[in-house]
Amino acid sequence: MAFHRMLMQVIWVGVILSAIMAATATTFPLALPNCPDSCGNVKIPYPFGTTEGCYLNDTANIDDGYYFINCTTNAQGQPQPMIWNLNVTSISMELGEIDIQMYNSIDCYDEYGTLLSNNKPSLRVPGFTVSVTKNKFVAVGCDTYAYLNGILNDLPFSVGCLSVCNDTRSIVNGTCSGIGCCQIDFPRDLTDINFKAYSFKNHTQVWKFNPCSFAFIIQEDKFNFSPDYLISLRNNETLPMVLDWAIGAETCEVAQNTENYICGGNSNCIDLKNGSGYRCQCRDGYRGNPYLKAGCQDINECDVKEPNNCTSNQFCVNDVGSYHCSCLEGYYYHLDGQTCVPNQASPKLSLAISLTIGKLFSCSLANF
Numbered sequence: 001m002a003f004h005r006m007l008m009q010v011i012w013v014g015v016i017l018s019a020i021m022a023a024t025a026t027t028f029p030l031a032l033p034n035c036p037d038s039c040g041n042v043k044i045p046y047p048f049g050t051t052e053g054c055y056l057n058d059t060a061n062i063d064d065g066y067y068f069i070n071c072t073t074n075a076q077g078q079p080q081p082m083i084w085n086l087n088v089t090s091i092s093m094e095l096g097e098i099d100i101q102m103y104n105s106i107d108c109y110d111e112y113g114t115l116l117s118n119n120k121p122s123l124r125v126p127g128f129t130v131s132v133t134k135n136k137f138v139a140v141g142c143d144t145y146a147y148l149n150g151i152l153n154d155l156p157f158s159v160g161c162l163s164v165c166n167d168t169r170s171i172v173n174g175t176c177s178g179i180g181c182c183q184i185d186f187p188r189d190l191t192d193i194n195f196k197a198y199s200f201k202n203h204t205q206v207w208k209f210n211p212c213s214f215a216f217i218i219q220e221d222k223f224n225f226s227p228d229y230l231i232s233l234r235n236n237e238t239l240p241m242v243l244d245w246a247i248g249a250e251t252c253e254v255a256q257n258t259e260n261y262i263c264g265g266n267s268n269c270i271d272l273k274n275g276s277g278y279r280c281q282c283r284d285g286y287r288g289n290p291y292l293k294a295g296c297q298d299i300n301e302c303d304v305k306e307p308n309n310c311t312s313n314q315f316c317v318n319d320v321g322s323y324h325c326s327c328l329e330g331y332y333y334h335l336d337g338q339t340c341v342p343n344q345a346s347p348k349l350s351l352a353i354s355l356t357i358g359k360l361f362s363c364s365l366a367n368f
């Protein structure tokens with residue numbers, strides 16, 4: 001009886017241990033110890049942080065407050081993360097991206113062609129660049145042109161596009177192809193950007209279906225042009241846009257020899273383009289926040305949720321940084337050294353063992 005009880009305890013300890021391991025495998029720390037790791041439903045991974053001492057103070061390169069996220073309260077009383085007075089919707093450690101809501105340039109007229117309002121949004125964010133792979137510069141309107149200005153290699157630079165149309169019939173729903181909507185790529189490493197929408201004829205000939213011109217930088221996969229936008233974008237004060245971020249302004253090679261280098265254990269340093277800093281990435285077999293000292297933690301590949309290559313004749317053994325498969329009891333390695341084949345000598349024995357275990361189990365359950 002004592003033996004049965006012990007067996008049950010061993011089983012329970014096993015169950016609890018694997019539960020704990022499964023839990024730690026999925027919940028690695030994102031922030032520094034004792035620091036908040038979210039604001040509302042937005043995760044805030046280090047080097048970003050919402051309170052003093054919880055974000056990276058990269059004063060060597062950039063003004064204080066570079067990675068500071070202001071966790072404010074919105075009109076509904078909910079937490080709202082902001083950076084430089086723009087809403088933050090998500091931060092990615094893996095991609096080195098931050099999703100924000102950027103202003104829309106809105107240029108509106110009344111039916112007599114009198115200007116009602118316009119604005120010229122700008123963004124000066126040292127250390128951050130507008131993602132060229134994720135965003136497009138877009139202008140919407142039927143009497144419209146727009147400029148995107150910035151600094152490229154220390155020189156002023158402008159790009160733009162225009163769209164003129166007389167009615168909505170020629171507009172293709174779902175395509176921003178130059179009729180009612182034009183879009184362009186813009187160069188990498190553009191900094192100190194600003195942009196503005198303009199009108200050729202104050203919308204006097206198109207006012208009924210399009211009283212405004214619009215210009216914005218938008219996350220491409222969140223923009224699907226619709227003719228409704230000729231009117232409705234007036235209500236979209238801000239639109240989603242993606243920025244790239246990195247650490248410092250040095251290459252990995254230079255940074256690794258300074259005391260400011262922050263990539264943690266079991267991580268690799270990834271170079272960005274010359275002179276625009278570096279990123280950290282957990283090595284294969286590890287997962288977590290590579291910007292923390294012990295942020296990259298071993299992945300338990302044997303966890304049922306993780307993909308591993310073990311077959312049904314094998315069991316999985318987690319190693320640090322990797323895993324291996326071993327033959328189940330009653331199987332041995334075939335000559336190829338990889339597949340597990342039944343132990344021909346003792347099929348009855350293994351059956352007997354499992355029967356015994358089954359019996360022990362049912363008795364102890366009955367006694368429990």
Ligand SMILES: *[C@@H]1O[C@H](CO)[C@@H](O)[C@H](O)[C@H]1NC(C)=O
Pocket residue numbers: 070071072
């Ligand atoms: C955070 O934002 C609030 C509201 O916009 C502002 O009053 C406050 O000064 C900001 N805090 C910091 C540290 O910038």
Ligand SMILES: *[C@@H]1O[C@H](CO)[C@@H](O)[C@H](O)[C@H]1NC(C)=O
Pocket residue numbers: 074075080085086087101238
């Ligand atoms: C930020 O988000 C809040 C909702 O949480 C919204 O009311 C506000 O208009 C947004 N502000 C900007 C600048 O996007």
Ligand SMILES: *[C@@H]1O[C@H](CO)[C@@H](O)[C@H](O)[C@H]1NC(C)=O
Pocket residue numbers: 113114115200201202
């Ligand atoms: C358009 O509006 C601007 C500003 O209100 C005004 O100065 C200009 O004369 C107008 N142009 C036309 C063609 O109506």
Ligand SMILES: *[C@@H]1O[C@H](CO)[C@@H](O)[C@H](O)[C@H]1NC(C)=O
Pocket residue numbers: 166205
């Ligand atoms: C657009 O419509 C206006 C008046 O409705 C007309 O005067 C003008 O010629 C039209 N333009 C084109 C290119 O069809």
Ligand SMILES: *[C@@H]1O[C@H](CO)[C@@H](O)[C@H](O)[C@H]1NC(C)=O
Pocket residue numbers: 173174226227228
């Ligand atoms: C454009 O297409 C979308 C869905 O694809 C639809 O919801 C919308 O009503 C369409 N707009 C017009 C003006 O046809």
Ligand SMILES: *[C@@H]1O[C@H](CO)[C@@H](O)[C@H](O)[C@H]1NC(C)=O
Pocket residue numbers: 222223224235236239240
């Ligand atoms: C504009 O705002 C509306 C309402 O909030 C939203 O449904 C729509 O997706 C926005 N348009 C774009 C292009 O993001």
Ligand SMILES: *[C@@H]1O[C@H](CO)[C@@H](O)[C@H](O)[C@H]1NC(C)=O
Pocket residue numbers: 274275
């Ligand atoms: C990288 O930047 C440094 C300093 O700005 C410059 O001297 C070097 O030529 C650049 N290297 C490349 C490959 O652009």
